[in-house]
Structures are given as C-alpha cells and as structure tokens.
Amino acid sequence: MSKKISLGVTITIALIAMAVTFSLTMVVSMNMFNSTVSSVKSKERQYNKLAEIDRFVRSNEYFTINEDTLNDTLAAGYMLGINDKYARYYTAKAYSERLAVESGKLTGIGVAVVNDPSSGYGRITRVYGNSPASEAGLQVGGYITAIGDMSTKSMTDTASLTSALLGEEGTTTTITYLTPDRQEQTVDLVHSNYRTTTVSSQMIGDTCGYVRIDAFSSGTASEFRSAVDNLLNQGAASFIFDVRDNIGENLNAALVCADYCVPSGVIAQQEDKDGNITLLRMSDENEVTVPMVVLVNGSTSDGAELFANALRKMNSATIVGTRTAGKGVVMSDAQSFSDGSAAYITIGLLLDNEGQSWNDLGLTPDVDAALSSDEQNAYYDYTVDTDPQISKALNTAKMLSGQN
Structure with missing residues (x-):
C-alpha cells in the first residue's frame, strides 16, 4: 500500500513539475512573442511612415531627388533619433576621410586648419613637411579664406575645413590665402600624399x-x-x-x-x-x-x-x-x-x-x-x-x- 502511495505521490509531483515548467515556458514564450510582435509593429509603423512620406514626395516634388543624398540623410537622421548624442553616421566619402586621418596618411594640400573664432576663416595651425602647402610657402598663422569659390566662413567646423582640402592625388585645388602679415594670394595646389603626426x-x-x-x-x-x-x-x-x-x-x-x-x-x-x-x-x-x-x-x-x-x-x-x-x-x-x-x-x-x-x-x-x-x-x-x-x-x- 505504501509503495502505491509513494508511486502516486511521485507521479503527482512529476505532473506538478511538468505543469509548472509548461506554465513558465508559456509565460516566457508569451513575453518573447509579445516583445517580438511589439517590435515588429513598431518597425512596421516606422517603415509605413517612411513609405507614406516617400509616396507623397515622389508624386509631387518639383526638384530632382538625389537618391544617394536622400539615403545618407535618412541614415544620419536615424542616428540623431536614437537618444545617443555621440552616435555618428558617416557617408562613404566621410568615412574614407576619417580612416585616412586616423592612419595619418592623407591626400590633400598638407595643412592642419581650425575655424578661427575671431575671423571665421580657416586658420593654419600646422604645415606638414614634404607637402604641397610646404612647397608653396604656406605658413602657420596664415588663413585660408576661400577654397575654390567657397568662403571658408561657411565651413563652421574643423572637419568641414579638413574635408574640403582633401582630394584625389593629382587633382588641383585653388585656395585664397592670407599670409600672417595679411597679404592675400591665390594659390593653386596639386593634391598629393603626405603623412601627419599627432x-x-x-x-x-x-x-x-x-x-x-x-x-x-x-x-x-x-x-x-x-x-x-x-x-x-x-x-x-x-x-x-x-x-x-x-x-x-x-x-x-x-x-x-x-x-x-x-x-x-x-x-x-x-x-x-x-x-x-x-x-x-x-x-x-x-x-x-x-x-x-x-x-x-x-x-x-x-x-x-x-x-x-x-x-x-x-x-x-x-x-x-x-x-x-x-x-x-x-x-x-x-x-x-x-x-x-x-x-x-x-x-x-x-x-x-x-x-x-x-x-x-x-x-x-x-x-x-x-x-x-x-x-x-x-x-x-x-x-x-x-x-x-x-x-x-x-x-x-x-x-x-x-x-x-
């Protein structure tokens, strides 16, 4: 009799354990399912909104859409919206330039520049040896006031200035240069490879x-x-x-x-x-x-x-x-x-x-x-x-x- 009771108790305990396990599994599964559904619905709303905007724009926009610019701007906007003030998106060109700066192997005119707070122009803080800028006699303390037809006052940060001075090897850029003693010159410089130090x-x-x-x-x-x-x-x-x-x-x-x-x-x-x-x-x-x-x-x-x-x-x-x-x-x-x-x-x-x-x-x-x-x-x-x-x-x- 005791053996039968013992066997019954064992079976009961096993059934209870199975029920508890099943219940816990169901709870976890339901939570995962709800989370997944919520995530899917959130993404669906996101994509639907973009699709609505895209249909409206493409049906009515007067100006031609540059698809590359649109895609880059969408990606940059996504990074701005994730509550991470340090998150950054780089276009293919910007990322290539970042890698070049990081490695110290650049193709450009051979200067380090900053946005000068008093004048608003690009101020030269370093001229690298064996570079086009060095050979042309550009000096620390001088200013680059224009790159081509664009005033450097419109380039409000160092990254923009640096990017504008980089280019493919052998190509030419024209800068308007103000010497440290305020003599203005127009200088044509051929982009070449140079090394930077930190x-x-x-x-x-x-x-x-x-x-x-x-x-x-x-x-x-x-x-x-x-x-x-x-x-x-x-x-x-x-x-x-x-x-x-x-x-x-x-x-x-x-x-x-x-x-x-x-x-x-x-x-x-x-x-x-x-x-x-x-x-x-x-x-x-x-x-x-x-x-x-x-x-x-x-x-x-x-x-x-x-x-x-x-x-x-x-x-x-x-x-x-x-x-x-x-x-x-x-x-x-x-x-x-x-x-x-x-x-x-x-x-x-x-x-x-x-x-x-x-x-x-x-x-x-x-x-x-x-x-x-x-x-x-x-x-x-x-x-x-x-x-x-x-x-x-x-x-x-x-x-x-x-x-x-």
Missing part, C-alpha cells in the same frame, strides 16, 4: 619636457613614447602633457599612452547597459617617475580625459586648465555598410580605476587657468613661449619638481 615636443624652462598631443590616433602611442624618452634623455625633470582641444577618439591609443606613464594597476573599465564591468587595460610596472602636469580645456574630451584622469589618479599628476568636455563613454568599432558608409554608437560607460565616471561632468582641474576674453581671442596667436596657460602649467611643474 605629437610634438620640446624642452621649455630649461628642465621641463613639453609634449603636445593634438589627437589620439593609430600612430600616437609610438610618437608619444619616442617624445617622452627623448626629453628624459635631455634631462627633463618634469613634464607638461598638453591635451587641449584633443577630442580623444582613439581610446586604445589613449590607454597605451597612459600606460607608459603610470605604475601597474587598472587604468580604465567599461560598464555596459546591463551593469556588467569589463577591464579595458591593466598597466604594467613601467612608469614616468618625474612630476607631471596635464594641460586641459573645455574641448579636451573622451580618450584625452581618460589620459588626464589616469595620470592624476594613478601617478599624482596635476591637472591645469579649465573643466573638460565630459565625454566618458565607450564607442563601438565602426559598423561599415555595403555602400562604404559607416556608423558608430555608444556601447558603454567609461570608468576610471576606481569605478568612477566623469561622463557629463568633466574633470575639474587642480589649478585653474581660465583665459580672459582677450586671451581667448588671441588663442591661436600664442606660441609655446607666450601662451599664458602653458606658462601656468610650467610654473606648476617647476613647483612640483622643487625648482620654485
């Missing part, structure tokens, strides 16, 4: 090594290491690392440069949307053992902020300047598409060695070095010897190294 360095104040990092790109780490080693061999007793206006897009290059300066330990981490933490880089035991200052401003962003923060937290570097941009996120690798275009999206939050984020906050400097209105207007006129922010950084470096 790091420049020199000794200042006798014993301080000054290293300017314009950007973090694929070649920055080796350039940075060479610059630091060279200045140490010259007797540098302290360093100023200038990352003003460095938007820090190549995160890995920033991590490698920071690794060269800091002792062993976690440099940075990534937090994904589910809260999972991933180690981005662990530093080795090699480090720079002399006092360090990192010079920043409101345009110091992303990997450049990581670099400054890592040096301060891991090797007691002093940050001089103004509050940084506050972009502390990890971007995806480029997702390239069939037509050569590409997109980047945010995939995580960037965290420092202590698990802290500076996203939307920026880094507050240890020593404030804000520029007055007049100094801001003269920002691109300054040299290493006359720049008031570099002067403040130098005084800080001297104090840290016991020279004041």
Whole structure:
C-alpha cells in the first residue's frame, strides 16, 4: 500500500513539475512573442511612415531627388533619433576621410586648419613637411579664406575645413590665402600624399619636457613614447602633457599612452547597459617617475580625459586648465555598410580605476587657468613661449619638481 502511495505521490509531483515548467515556458514564450510582435509593429509603423512620406514626395516634388543624398540623410537622421548624442553616421566619402586621418596618411594640400573664432576663416595651425602647402610657402598663422569659390566662413567646423582640402592625388585645388602679415594670394595646389603626426615636443624652462598631443590616433602611442624618452634623455625633470582641444577618439591609443606613464594597476573599465564591468587595460610596472602636469580645456574630451584622469589618479599628476568636455563613454568599432558608409554608437560607460565616471561632468582641474576674453581671442596667436596657460602649467611643474 505504501509503495502505491509513494508511486502516486511521485507521479503527482512529476505532473506538478511538468505543469509548472509548461506554465513558465508559456509565460516566457508569451513575453518573447509579445516583445517580438511589439517590435515588429513598431518597425512596421516606422517603415509605413517612411513609405507614406516617400509616396507623397515622389508624386509631387518639383526638384530632382538625389537618391544617394536622400539615403545618407535618412541614415544620419536615424542616428540623431536614437537618444545617443555621440552616435555618428558617416557617408562613404566621410568615412574614407576619417580612416585616412586616423592612419595619418592623407591626400590633400598638407595643412592642419581650425575655424578661427575671431575671423571665421580657416586658420593654419600646422604645415606638414614634404607637402604641397610646404612647397608653396604656406605658413602657420596664415588663413585660408576661400577654397575654390567657397568662403571658408561657411565651413563652421574643423572637419568641414579638413574635408574640403582633401582630394584625389593629382587633382588641383585653388585656395585664397592670407599670409600672417595679411597679404592675400591665390594659390593653386596639386593634391598629393603626405603623412601627419599627432605629437610634438620640446624642452621649455630649461628642465621641463613639453609634449603636445593634438589627437589620439593609430600612430600616437609610438610618437608619444619616442617624445617622452627623448626629453628624459635631455634631462627633463618634469613634464607638461598638453591635451587641449584633443577630442580623444582613439581610446586604445589613449590607454597605451597612459600606460607608459603610470605604475601597474587598472587604468580604465567599461560598464555596459546591463551593469556588467569589463577591464579595458591593466598597466604594467613601467612608469614616468618625474612630476607631471596635464594641460586641459573645455574641448579636451573622451580618450584625452581618460589620459588626464589616469595620470592624476594613478601617478599624482596635476591637472591645469579649465573643466573638460565630459565625454566618458565607450564607442563601438565602426559598423561599415555595403555602400562604404559607416556608423558608430555608444556601447558603454567609461570608468576610471576606481569605478568612477566623469561622463557629463568633466574633470575639474587642480589649478585653474581660465583665459580672459582677450586671451581667448588671441588663442591661436600664442606660441609655446607666450601662451599664458602653458606658462601656468610650467610654473606648476617647476613647483612640483622643487625648482620654485
């Protein structure tokens, strides 16, 4: 009798387990089904709306539609609508140019330009050797006021200026050039291949090594290491690392440069949307053992902020300047598409060695070095010897190294 009861109980338990499993499976399946249906319906509404707009436009539009421009604009609009302020879509041409800039192998006239805030024109900040611009005698401090028939005042950012000066090898572009002493010239330049660098360095104040990092790109780490080693061999007793206006897009290059300066330990981490933490880089035991200052401003962003923060937290570097941009996120690798275009999206939050984020906050400097209105207007006129922010950084470096 007991065996029969035991068998019955066993069967009952098995049936209950099967029922529970079935119920749970049904609940999960229904949730997945509802989610899928909701997603499908959402996409259907999205595509239907686009189709309605497209039918209306194609039935009534007077002007000819450029299909490539339309597709690129739709893609760019999608990226603007996903609640990710850092997401970017690049046309095939723009993506090709980005890759060229990242590799340091460009085809153009051979200058670095910025949008000058006082004049609105493209101001030359660097002329690369063995380039058409160098051979034509263009100088740092000069202005490009027009490219062809288009005024550079209409190009409101550095990327637009840079793009307009690039072109296929052997093709010619005509620029209107204003020399540093304000003499206007018209110059025809033939696009050719040239290499760019991101790091420049020199000794200042006798014993301080000054290293300017314009950007973090694929070649920055080796350039940075060479610059630091060279200045140490010259007797540098302290360093100023200038990352003003460095938007820090190549995160890995920033991590490698920071690794060269800091002792062993976690440099940075990534937090994904589910809260999972991933180690981005662990530093080795090699480090720079002399006092360090990192010079920043409101345009110091992303990997450049990581670099400054890592040096301060891991090797007691002093940050001089103004509050940084506050972009502390990890971007995806480029997702390239069939037509050569590409997109980047945010995939995580960037965290420092202590698990802290500076996203939307920026880094507050240890020593404030804000520029007055007049100094801001003269920002691109300054040299290493006359720049008031570099002067403040130098005084800080001297104090840290016991020279004041």
